[in-house]
Amino acid sequence: MIKVGIVGGTGYTGVELLRILAAHPEVELVCITSRSEDGLPVADMFPSLRGHVSLCFTAPDKARLTDCDVVFFATPHGVAMAQAPDLLKAGVKVIDLAADFRLQDVDVFAKWYGMPHSQPALLAEAVYGLPEINRAAIKTARLIGLPGCYPTSMQLGFAPLLAQGKPLVNESALIADCKSGVSGAGRKAEVSALMAEASDNFKAYGVKGHRHLPETVQGLEAIAQRKIGLTFVPHLVPMIRGIHSTLYATLLPEARGLDIQALFEAHYKDDYFVDVMPAGSHPETRSVRASNMLRIAVHRPGNGDLVVILVVEDNLVKGAAGQGVQCMNVMFGLDETTGLRQVPILP
């Protein structure tokens, strides 16, 4: 059994980790920390876990995290980089769901997250936890920086077009029009996330700039091995879970004859969690609700040069906690799908 600790379990990615790990056949939940809720049974805060999780929250200083095999950080940015060194030194693997180990350029990190990066050496060692792109590196990693929710959908959606050696599309003018459910904003008391504000409403936000832009550009450039240009426009959808990314790329003249559907199917033929749907499909976010699946459909309207890629995922699962467990499975030599084969909840 893998001994697992969780730092910061009171948010949505935390409770989602608990939901998945509580039913994982190879995991023993050892401790979960919360500064503010020390001593409180986890199931008192989240009654959905009654009968499944018997742990209480523990104050960070009392938690014996070094007894764990792996520790997940479901914390605000900055916490994981402070605690990772000691854990790694003690032989504990670390998986960070926040942004501390995503951006390889410390200046870019400092600009977008408003704090200096305190562990540049560890950052250099950290592996970006997107198994469909980075599986081999994850297998031997000690330290994982998990992708953000939007970046997961954008990278897996664009990857087959960018990974083919020579350019197929105008890589300087990619567009990602993304839509997220409200759980993406986290379990934070903010007026803009109140149900009376966010329901029966739709809006874009962060058009001037969003932290997931530099992360996605870094990831896409790693895939393409070339510079790319991306415009990213996020929107807020009045639903709880789910991301729907609508991606646009313009085929280069020499690629007009391409069978894009076949390209995508071939690219993901060995990836259990990526489902390339039949040509002409319109994937729905609910078709992956509460599961680690990501579904893709590819379109070429009017048979023109513009490729439209539709991607759906559950932002809390494939976009966060589920992807973390997927990485853990890879790191510990388990079947990648262990504990992650739940059927999506529909309706």
Place this chain on the structure above:
Amino acid sequence: MIKVGIVGGTGYTGVELLRILAAHPEVELVCITSRSEDGLPVADMFPSLRGHVSLCFTAPDKARLTDCDVVFFATPHGVAMAQAPDLLKAGVKVIDLAADFRLQDVDVFAKWYGMPHSQPALLAEAVYGLPEINRAAIKTARLIGLPGCYPTSMQLGFAPLLAQGKPLVNESALIADCKSGVSGAGRKAEVSALMAEASDNFKAYGVKGHRHLPETVQGLEAIAQRKIGLTFVPHLVPMIRGIHSTLYATLLPEARGLDIQALFEAHYKDDYFVDVMPAGSHPETRSVRASNMLRIAVHRPGNGDLVVILVVEDNLVKGAAGQGVQCMNVMFGLDETTGLRQVPILP
């Protein structure tokens, strides 16, 4: 034109007051205060008001509220009682949307609102602003304590049964199973009101006790002129606006022959804002959305002794801002419906 001031306009009852008053033909909006937003154009906070309200928020100390004919308080409890004395002295009428002037017993007030009442003399003068019950007193009032949203629906729903001189139902065992949309919780940053918490969910709350219980008991006893006993169970509905109260009362044996439908129709025949629907109706909250109407339907399942009364209102209009404007119209000798005849928004 009536010169109107609003104290505390950044919450949902505040913006609803603005929506109604901005289109009221006999009103001139003079000032609106907010300590935190001094100088900010109201329409910057609420873009729905662009082109309709050109005022900026003013800090309370700069606001010339004494130039107004009437001031509405859309503030937390305790604010109106502090400021009302000076305004009344200056000849300004006061309408409080909070609870400062609802409960006539200062001990009951102190118990449920956790603060002593600083103005018992004014409280004695204050009129409870439920026009369908209290119209004559409102006409000559200087100071109005507006009913809460739930109490409005419960009192208007039970009133015809209680107001008939002799008891018709078992008045010691009334039950009100009430359901409210989330705007009833106000525009406050609280985790429990987040869309990710409150949508796609249903729950009861405050079963042990809710501030609207003593207010409603006081109101029902004033109507009946007898002691009554009430159990009130509020629930939270994943919708923005609307209250649906399902009221239960057991007919006394001597009242079994009663034509309840006729009783209700007669009781409200002169009240524009109370619509007694045809027998057998199931009023929907959306049928009053964004309007000052309250609709009632009366049932007697299986022709038995239990009377079931269904009441719907918009908690922000008839349950708050609209009722406030209705009271203002009465106080200033206008037609009671002036500025309040908007057609509900459906769908």
Place this chain on the structure above:
Amino acid sequence: MIKVGIVGGTGYTGVELLRILAAHPEVELVCITSRSEDGLPVADMFPSLRGHVSLCFTAPDKARLTDCDVVFFATPHGVAMAQAPDLLKAGVKVIDLAADFRLQDVDVFAKWYGMPHSQPALLAEAVYGLPEINRAAIKTARLIGLPGCYPTSMQLGFAPLLAQGKPLVNESALIADCKSGVSGAGRKAEVSALMAEASDNFKAYGVKGHRHLPETVQGLEAIAQRKIGLTFVPHLVPMIRGIHSTLYATLLPEARGLDIQALFEAHYKDDYFVDVMPAGSHPETRSVRASNMLRIAVHRPGNGDLVVILVVEDNLVKGAAGQGVQCMNVMFGLDETTGLRQVPILP
């Protein structure tokens, strides 16, 4: 492995059966019928099942249901009673999710369902599939009539009060104010169930009479072994899944000293799927979303004579498909919880 067939799998209880059974470790899905969708892969209609269910729908006349060990009927009323005799003759057990085998009085059935009952002999044999009440009889049954969604919540909520030999409450005046999500209306094209009609709205319906009333009265009388009187008022909640029943019963004077919390805890101490929450709790429907749990909290407002019982369940799981699988487990000698221990989905 238990060979399972499903008749009528295109509705919500059908797809929910598929979700649960596809992951059930002791079940082999053998066939699923649909007259209109013959030949269509099930996963084409419900993309959430891609990778989990490889069956196609089969026309009823081609389906080899007699090869199954058990057949579930997720059909409109009347279908199961027509097909059950042949299946039972062939040694196949039958579990009906519709109402054909719920009401023991054929006249009551005919009145509420508008059709005569064609199998009164089978009806007499049929067992009402509520394991917490009827476990022993289910164990040896060939034919199960599963409870409706509302009746499950009402019976399990009232049972501890009624099952104590002598009356504890006024059993002639029970009240059930129930609220259901929209999936309870089924996957049928009806204007009243459109999102533009049902969302951001709340209403009661069927106050004059609802089919679940006679079923619940029958069940409660079987529990109490006495006549009972019930008023049932259903309401529609703008959410997908979940039932919240708020139950009211008046304690008899001789029962005022009762420790109701202890009574409920003792009554359900051996029932995995019934969770009696700590005193003072307010269970939320989302705390059981997509799970077979039913949670109960008991209140006594103001320490008076009125007992208020709050019950939540997922109408598609404990209220339908999950309860069917629970019965199957009991009938086939499996642990009752096999395949049913999923953690609820929150948020």
Place this chain on the structure above:
Amino acid sequence: MIKVGIVGGTGYTGVELLRILAAHPEVELVCITSRSEDGLPVADMFPSLRGHVSLCFTAPDKARLTDCDVVFFATPHGVAMAQAPDLLKAGVKVIDLAADFRLQDVDVFAKWYGMPHSQPALLAEAVYGLPEINRAAIKTARLIGLPGCYPTSMQLGFAPLLAQGKPLVNESALIADCKSGVSGAGRKAEVSALMAEASDNFKAYGVKGHRHLPETVQGLEAIAQRKIGLTFVPHLVPMIRGIHSTLYATLLPEARGLDIQALFEAHYKDDYFVDVMPAGSHPETRSVRASNMLRIAVHRPGNGDLVVILVVEDNLVKGAAGQGVQCMNVMFGLDETTGLRQVPILP
């Protein structure tokens, strides 16, 4: 008073017309037809109209539409073109909310709507009812084809960029990523529009082709006086009302110095119903809920060549009924805003 008739008033655009026209100071509602609901009071179907509309539905053959000054068609495609000739002959003006008089090319109409156009001569006379583009022609028109909901938002969003004589953007590669609330699908009993299907979900649809594409291309080409190329991807949002269109256009090198904000503000400076918001804004659909306003914000992420235009409207008002009344006001010489100055409903 303008005598108004409505053909087909049982859908969402019909009830919205009634809501607006019932409060219009210059309108007398004369008749409203429905084949299926002859004799039914309109307010029985839509209780929100109780006290505001006393008309009953009339069967088409009994309706005296020729007594009207203007008739609105809120009907399925094909009805208006059958009845318009007789009405026009009788001197009645006609405003069609369906698509009969939108597409000037009868072959294009036949292809997208699956029926031949029976009135090519009238079509040639018909005026496209988008006042901000076509005001002068509307003033003298007898017959109006109102724009679709999506096309209104796309045309008003792109217009300032296309109307400047010389091209400013790459007009062959415009992209419109549009999102609509569910009322856009109409009040039709369809499984895909059920709340249990459409809520807590997000998806694209019609990516291969949507009827609003040829209409929008026709409109944009009329504005630009040049050929344009447009990709249009519609999505379904789990909300009742509202369209949010996110529009993308790439600036030509020679237009990089353009002050786009100023361009948009100047373009719409005289249009009451188009609100160009301050630079950097993110308009929300609820900021125009139940009103005839359309709000636009213009962005240029990273100060690059891609212009991102955000447009919101209420699909039932500016996208349908409200725009129809706006056209009527223009046609009858009234102030364009008469009866259309309602404050949007927020929250």
